[in-house]
Amino acid sequence: MPKKGMRTLNWFSPKHPTHGINSPPSISQLSSPSRPSFSEVVIDRTIEMSEPMIKKWDPDTTIAKVTSLFYENRKEAKDFIKVVNSLHKALHFHATENSRSDKLVRAQSLMQIAMKRLQKEFYQILSINRVHLDPESMSNVSSRTSISTQSSTSEFDVEDDDDDRAEIAGESISEVEDFSNVIMADLRLITECMTSTGYTLECLKIYKDIRKSIIDEAIYKLGVEKLSSSQVHKMHWEVMDMKIKDWLNAVHVAMKILFNGERILSDYVFVSSDAIRESSFTEISKDGAMTLFSFPEIVAKNSKKSPEKVFRLLDMYTSIVEHWADIEATFSFDSESVIRSQALTSLVKLGESIRTALSEFEISLLKQSSKTIIAGGGIHSLVIDAMNYIILLADYSNVLSDILGESLPPAKGSLPESYFGIADFDESPAPALSHQFAWLILILLCKLDSKAKHYKDVSLAYLFLANNLRYIVVKVHSSHLKYLLGKNWISKQEGKIKKFVLNYERLGWSHVIESLPHDPNASMTPQQVKEIFKRFNSSFEQAHHKQSMCVVPNSKLRDDLKVSIARKILPVYREFYNKHKDAIVKDRHSSHVIIFFPEDVGHLLSNLFFGPVESGSSSSVESSPSRTTPSRLR
Template sequence: MEITQQLSSLPRERQEDEPDQQKEEGEQKEGEEEKKEEESTVVEDDVPDISTLSEQIDEFLSVLDRFKDAKEEKAARPQVPETAVEQFVTAVENEIAKYESDGEELPLLDAINRVSRLHLELSGFSQDANYYNVTNKSGCVLHHAMCFLEDEFFSLLDAGSSGRPHEASPKESNSCEASPAYPKETVEKLRDIAAAMISAGYGTECCEVFIAARSKEVEAAVSSVGYEKGSIDDVVKMPWESLEGAIATWIKSFRHFVSVILPAEHDLCNQVFSVDPDISTTLFHTVAGGVLLHLLVLPEAVAMTKRSAEKLFKVLDIYDALRDATPTIDSLLPDQADDFSLADELTSVRSRLGDAAISIFCDLEGSVKSDAAKTPVPGGAVHPLTRYVMNYIKYACEYKNTLDLVFHDHHTPFSVQLMELMDLLDSNLEAKSKLYKDPALSNIFLMNNGRYIAQKIKGSSEINMLLGETWYRKRSSNLRQYHKNYQRETWAKVLACFKDEGLTAAKGGVQKPVVKERLKSFNSLFEEIHRTQSAWVVSDEQLQSELRVSVSAVVVPAYRSFLGRFAQCLTPGRQTEKYVKFGAEDLESYIDELFDGKVPAPVARRRT
């Protein structure tokens, strides 16, 4: 009975014991999980911080340096601290991720530079299986870091210059001074990133970002002064009025580019890429040279436009701007070891502009030579051609130094070219003077034009210097000859009325009829001269006065003398009034009305 009871009670006992067993198993499981958590916590707590890991990596790199420097050829390679390397590159990757997510300032460059050096050193042992994993891991993290720095480099370049105009650059230096384009702090960051990327073998990517960002910025800086980039076809097709304004804007922009932007960009390249001067020079050539070539499009196109006289001065303005810029460009952008030369391109454009200037000036000579207008200028006044040519020459001679250079390049002194033009103008005026039927008026025309030319030359030290004193004296002599010719052609017949010949009889008496005839001839001649020559034009007041004074000086004394000797031959009263129409003072008054360019009133009897 007891055995039966014991057997029958056995399952119940097991059932009663089962909850305790499950409880024990549960407690055991929980213990194992807690143990794992504790072990995990211990592992995490045991991971050194990035500063400690950096020290361990530095120590390992020092060991590698000593290994490479070891004289023993069979020195054992140092053991790679795989755990430390793994933990370090992972920590750096995590720090980059944090920066990318929240943009907090973190001291990443030192760590990235350490990864770069670590990877470089490990790559030397990449064939060793012991180094493969850590080399691969460090390479992946390094690539991630370089992509991160590339983005950061672009962001700094793109945002740092916003709103900062290009001003006069500071004294050139490789130190990280404030740049006209960026604050000092930004330049320092750019320099450090560039150095890190170049050291890691990512110089190409760094340079490409710099070129793209700075080319855009420099072009914008030039545009901000007003210059709009266009093609050669665009410029050639412009109407002259529009092109004239575009040239003025180009000159302003180009001078700003050379004097301000170019030195500033040169300094920026030196500062950012101080780690490698060769890279700095190449980048500056690429950025600045590219913009310079765009700026040379307009001068090249202007040299190709149709020649016309009014374009000469703008062509010379561009030539001057290029000439003035050449020393700076040669200094900052010297030729590099490639086939293309910015200096040669600049010289070529200048040469084409010089050719255009010479062509325009020679076209002016051709215009003067071929101007064969058949209508004389009314009143013998200064011809429009004379005014145009002399004003053109006066303006051109303000560019004397530039024209000297341009013509010197073509082995023809500008002074010789100018004299040739003046000779052509003289020949043209001589031909035009023959259009007048009255020889006296021909000489008035030549005097007017000659005096105008002389006054223009006298008023310009540049023309005087080019033509010389000998040339000026010859022209002054010509003017005196024109004056004498006029006196002879106009007043010789008048003065002939006062000659003694034929006035006295054989016995010493006076031939009264001859006296009367002489006075009638004088009155008629003088009235005709007054009527005609009062309408002639002498606009130069000094020349006008000289002519009147010279006429009075020969006519009035001769007339006064004639009357003094022969007036008593006339019967007082009607006869005197009939033959003596003018007193000496009357003649002077009428002579002072000559060359006014006005239609005169009929000569009235003025007795004194």
């Protein structure tokens, strides 16, 4: 018999007198058939010591029925546990020699009374202290690592190990900050006693019934419910969107608090048996966890597919990925493999649905055939919508790399070097994903090219292309796309914008520039000067009238354009005007030839590209500064 176990048989200690009723039998007496056997002496003595306390707390008696042993006196509760353990050992020892002994029946009857008491106590502690044993409190009590590494407290060491805590908790337990720890310790004392004495099933049933209801109720309160495929299929998107938002919050709370806290409590209370811990936690958490992790699969398989809904699917995919380590750690038992499998299945189904939605977005771009012309060559709504969509997708680049990792990107040959810097993608941390985004933007640019052909004014078509490509580049530069497409890509697009601008200037303003002499200071006859002024007036007025309808939403592009055009026209015109104005002014019949002063030309050019004042152009994506009308323009 273990040394510690001998302490329960304190009558056998040499400290007791060697004569009288408590004197231990001699060896000859133990072997004598006329005297009680050693096991009978043990059972007699143990019954004599345990019966008063066990019967005192018989739950069927009037007083004990309405009181709580652990609440009334934790010191006595521990003594009760100690007595029950001693009785069980003595009963087991005696049963090996005489299974039909009356004393054995009496001891078994006491054991049944004790177990009924402990079942009652166990139920009361779990029920009354739900607030102190809620998963959030458990998550804050301790980490599972620190708890699980604690060795099981021997039933014979309870009083020695816990005297200090019992003394603190005895009369003023409400003042103890870690009340939850004390409650957990009481639960563990009871579970270890009941499981060691053969009452594991009774203990587990009480524990599972109460704790499972807490998990199931918490999952429901978090807004997650079990839905059928037909329910999801018929559900309006607004309702489904709210349910997905609830689910996203629920996953975080469930993994960080709910299941984590429950696992901590289960690991602590049933620390003495891995099998019991597994059975307990699995049965408590399985239904709630399966409801939680089956939801994304049902949504992915049965909700109506559309490109704009992909972001909710990506949110769910991201949430599972971010909590995957917690899922594996919390549901690590073999019996919980079905939970891990369900979470993985949802991840796979979400990935498939996301790939489908992205393919539909690509198809919708390819099929876009609107011939609508944007007034003033402004930003097309297709570009705004498509870029907003692509930018949001880029924010999910981490998970998209996993989702699209096995998808074949467009071949390099299908991405023209004039559009994209292929080398940049090879150096990207996710080259396949970079190709995917490059391909989407290329489709968009090709659509812009086809839309530009609907402009009758070719100069306006080039301005339309410059405006829209500038919008795309700005959006790329200000988003995560910058890292996916690379600096070289942006540089190439900047070069294309410059070409579009030069073509616009050449087609829209060349006749104005050509109306002025190459050498404005050259000697000319009054008639020649007069013809040049007339030619300039006509060409400038015509160009300004046409180009004043144009809009350039990007302020930098707008300023660059105005400066570039002004530099090509204003200095030459000013020199010509200053050189020859006197000759025209002196001829009273020719004074009307000068319509524009140089400052008028400057003002008119500076107020270009805001669109017509009366139009309130909806294509502008930037606010337009105030404008003034030159005094000479009628």
